[in-house]
Amino acid sequence: MHMMGAPIDYAILIVYFVGILAFGAYFARFTKSTQDFFFGGQRFSWWLIAASLVATGIGSYSFLKYAQTGFTSGLSSTMTYLNDWFMIPLFMFGWLPIIYFSRIKSIPEYFDRRFDRRTRLVATIFTLLYLVGYIGLNFYLMGLAIKSLMGVEMWIAIPIVAIISAIYVTTGGQTAVIFTDLIQGAFLYIAGAVLLIYGLTHIGGISEWWANLDVAHRLPFPGFNRPAEFEFTGIFWGEGIVGTLAFTFINQGFIMRYLAAKSVNEGRKTLTFNTLLLMPISAVVVGGIGWIAAAMVSKGQINTGVDAKDIFMIVSNIVTRPGIFGFVIAALTAALMSTIDTLINAVAAIGIFDIYKNYFKKEAPDKHYLKASRIVSIIATVVGLALVPVFAQSRSILQAHYTFVAIITPPMLVAIFLGVVWKRFTPKAAFWGMIIGGALILVSIFVPEIIVPIARTHGLTDGSEANIVFESVSGGPIMGPRAAYNWQEIFSEKDGAVSEYVVEYELKSSFKGDYTNSAPVYKKNETIDDVPVTRYCAPLSDLKPRDSYVFRVVNKETGAIYNAILNKGLDANKLPMIELVDSDALPKDAPGKVAKFGFKTAGDYGYFRSVFGLIVTLIACVAITFFTKPKMGIEGLTVDTILAAKRSFKGGEPNETKGGKVVLSPKIVEGEEALVRLPATAIEKLSAKPGDLLYIADKRFWLGGLRSNHIHLGEPHGEGDFIIISRKSFEDGNFIEGRPLEVEKII
Amino acid sequence: MHEGWVTYLYQFIIGGLFFAAGLVYVVKVKAADLKLSEDRKWTIALIVGFFGLAVVTAVWTLLAINS
Structure with a gap:
């Protein structure tokens, strides 16, 4: 065990921090305008953007969260990473070209251009609160992870990572974000691969690992509507449909990354490569440790009573060695930094484009806005840091942030989605639809019964069914309730019922006995590390959400033996611990000491709340649209008017004839105008015409477009086989004299 | 039928409906113009991607249940 880390672990961390700081700061020289600061000059290659998206998509808590899910649900933990493809056509051919060609700089800006200013204001407030909250949340969760893994206090770890x-x-x-993400993404993948290799070696190889997984842990999908915290239908609708739309349509950081691509076509390459290849790899990287752990439990290498949320830490400690452990910690901080940097940049974009430029300083030189952007970035970081103690102080505030995100996401998503696909959709419908939708989602949190009709269509319960589980270990006290992950797997009708015990339960508020119920107790015997363990489970039913209950584990022959009270109510998202109140009353023939037992409801509205929000907002938006007037002059902002956006982007009729590429040496001419001229043969090979938009880049592909520029093609020249380019265009592209340039037509 | 196949069919039939609806829509409004070679290429890539995912997941389910 090296919980606190060996000196070599800390050495690796220090080298990593210094290296990433120096590497990131190097790219300051490529940031000369707000276009560079926020969109990297729209110059990057698909693979660079894809790598950056990978690093952004994996947060430091992803390792902990998906290791836990992988442990409890097996390979189906990959489902959240593998179900995006269904909504991709709308993004690839709809939203991506709209934002790119219409030069949308922020999500709220789209709300303004497509709807009106007040809708933009609502979107700005929602998005800023969401993003800034997420900065604080990411800092906090990273601090928790580092503290649990290395014992380093949050107030030391978080400021160091934040400052870097x-x-x-x-x-x-954005240029520094993308390039550091490339390094950090590689770090994440390598760390994940190293952990997997160590883990598989520890188990005895892939065959041994596979053989020690049960069928449920091998399948690509979890149970159809169970277990409640990770069930198929909820993930399909909540993540695959709503989540994918939310991620692709209203995630400012995600959108900005695609806007940094050199062309829409390059964005499509990123999208395809990322969704089909990199996301599956990411799913393995973050969930793999959990899968290893599940097999280790099966082999008896880990106690089955282990708490699933600690599984990443436990397995990392078992399978790694000093040095590797430091590498893993560096990867966790890399995961945080690569997410935080995107959030900071996204907050700065909204701060500048939607607030500062929109309300305070409408006209100023770009250098002024660039300076302001840097100041806003610092403010965003400081505010995020200031939120850490707030999150740390109160779980309810943390929960409030999650709730806030759940409330705002579906309404914003519906408004933007209808805005994109339906020209008739009106600004008033967007504004009031968002307000009504958000309000109804808020109501659903306090009155979850209104979601029941939707949840029940997929067999989900409203929290009225549950299992209680308790266990005894011969020769010693028990360590708490079973983790929820395999209750249903272990306890079922096929296991033997314990005839002498029954669980009785009644509403706490009605002790008089107007509601009582009982359930048989099932038993399973196991041997863990040569210690016999007996587990008991009683499946409960007809429970009422948010009520309090009294439980008794009763020996039918001798009467009540343990009593417990559930005061927290049946919150489908929580796992209350219920202390037994009279354990002294244990009969002598009871199977060991029972200290406490766990309780888990079967219902979970987490995923279906988003579907509910989507439906009610959709109904409100459509209904209001038919009684209000649509907005005119929105060409280029809807899917069926993308051609107008292309014309606007190019400043002329688009040329979409497929052409080749040419490589030529530059000949620089003095001038302050953007200018590039090519020989007629080159123009013919490009299938280009004067006025077309060209992309010119340093020929070295591995620069990923770092040295490149978009320039409109001038008239052909007959002076030889080279590119005539103005000094300004050459310098804007960060080109190096003497280096050959590759040219392609964009549009 | 094993529950693994129920979830599989749900994923690719209901998901496939969303996928097909999105694809048909963008083609119908000419956001994806099949006369353009680039748009044609990406449309094919989308369809191949869908069926590729379906095949890989089917093999995975088969192995999980039968091995």
Whole structure:
């Protein structure tokens, strides 16, 4: 065990921090305008954007969260990463070209251009609160992870990571974000692969690992509507449909990454590569440790009573060695930094484009806005840091943030989605639809019964069914309730019922006995590390959400033996611990000491709340649309008018004839105008015409477009086989004299 | 039928409906213009991607249940 880390672990961390800081700060020289700061000059290659998206998509808590899910649900933990493809056509051919060609800089800006200013204001407030909250949340969760893994206090770890992230984002902007993400993404993948290899070796190889997984842990999908915390239908609708739309349509950081691509076509390459290849790999990287752990439990290498939420830490400690452990910690901080840097940059974009430029300083030189962008980046980091103690102080505030995100996401998503696909959709419908939808979701939190009709269509319960589980270990006290992950797997009708015990339960508020119920107790015997363990489970039914209950584990022959009270109510998202109140009353023939037992409801509205929000907002938006007037002059902002966006982007009729690429040496001419001229043969090979938009880049592909520029093609020249380019265009592209340039037509 | 196949069919039939609806819509409004070679290429890539995922997941389910 090296919980606190060996010196070599800390050495690796220090080298990593210094390296990433220096690497990120290097890219400050490529940031000369707000276009560079927020969109990297729209110049990057698909593979660079894809790598950056990978690093952004994996947060430091992803390792902990998906290791836990992988442990409890097996390979189906990959489902959240593998179900995005269904909504991709709308993004690839709809939203992506709209935002790219219409030069949308922020999600709220789209609300303004497509609807009106007040809708933009609502979207700005919602998005800012969401993003800033997420900065604080990411800092907090990373601090928790580091503390649990290394014992380093949050107040030391968080500021160090925050300062490093803020320095390179503030100086290098989106370019630094993308390039550091490339390194951090590689780090994440390598760390995940190393852990997997160590884990598999520890188990005895892939065959041994596979053989020690039960069928439920091998399948690509979890149970159809169970277990409540990770069930198929909820993930399909909540993540695959609503989540994918939310991620692709209203995630400012995600959108900005695609806007940094050199062309829409390059964005499509990123999208395809990322969704079909990199996301599956990410799913393995973050969930793999959990899968290993599940097999280790099966082999008796880990106690079955282990708490699933600690599984990443436990397995990392078992399978790694000093040095590797430091590498894993560096990967966790890399995961945080690569998410935080995107959030900081996204907050700065909204701060500048939707607030500062929109309300305070409408006209100013770009250098002024660039300076302001850097200041806003620092402010975003400081505010995020200030939120850490707030989150740390109160779980209810943390929960409030999650709730807030759940409330705002479906309404914003519906408004933007209808805005994109339906020209008739009106600004008033968007505004009031969002307000009504958000209000109804808020109501559903306090009155979850209104979601029941939707949840029940997929066999989900309203929290009225549950299992209680308790266990005894011969020769010693028990360590708490079973983790929820395999209750249903272990306890079923096929296991033997314990005839002498029954669980009785009644509403706490009605002790008089107007509601009582009982359930048989089932038993399963196991041997863990040569210690016999007996587990008991009683499946309960007809429970009422948010009521309090009294439980008794009763020996039918001798009467009540343990009493417990559930005071927290049946919150489908929580796992209350119920202390037994009179354990002294244990009969001598009871199977060991029972200290406490766990309780888990079967119902979970987490995923279906988003579907509910989507439906009610959709109904409100459609209904209001038919009584209000549509907005005119929205060409280029809907899917059926993308051609108008292309014309606007190019400043002329688009040329979409497929062409080749040419490589030529540059000949620089003095001038302050953007200018590029090519020989007629080159123009013919490009299938281009004067006025077309070209992309010119340093020929070295591995630069990923770092040295490149978009320029409109001038008239052909007959001076030889080279590119005539103005000094300004050459410098804007960060080109190096003497280096050959590759040219392709964009549109 | 094993529950693994129920979830599989649900995923690719209901998901497939969303996928097909999105694809048909963008083609119908000419956001994906099949006369353009690039748009044609990406449309094919989308369809191949869908069926590729379906095949890989089917093999995975088969192995999980039968091995």
